Amino acid sequence: MHWLKALDEFARRHLTQDWTEGRRRRFIANLCIAGDEPSEPRAVQRALDQMDTKASGTLTHISMMIAAMGVTAISEIVDHDSERFICYLTIGLYLILAVMCLRCMSVVEATLLVGDKKRLISHLEDDLIYRRELYATVNSMTAVLTGVVLVLIYFFYFY
Secondary structure, three states, X not given: OHHHHHHHHHHHHHHOOOOOHHHHHHHHHHHHHHOOOOOHHHHXXXXXXHHHHHHHHHXXXXXXXXXXXXXXXXOOOOOOHHHXXXXXXXXXXXXXXXXXXXXXXXXXXXXXXXXXXXXXXXXXXXXXXXXXXXXXXXXHHHHHHHXXXXXXXXXXXXX
């Protein structure tokens, strides 16, 4: 599990490196305005809930694509081992996206002192920003991979 935490920290550093304190404050202020929420903690919690909903929808799409590629790999559409390899490679890429999507939905690990409200809110804000960036990456990669699969299916069928 240690390597998984290290990988998560690497991704967090890479995806949030452009987030300055000023950008972060504007983002949180915009959450309050957009959600008509006077309280920053409530706005952050609402945004985390929305992120869970979006990530679960994307995860459903990814699951359906894995199933479709699995059916394609064993069907008569795919005639050659090289085509079957491409199907399995695509399934592997979708599985990686599924794990990333699950991370967008994971529970915040708050091992904080009781009563340290500012630290807890800061931790939640950090996690929201990381999940936002991770979800944007997953969503873009899923759209591209789905487009590639669409082209591949027609190529396999007509080839």
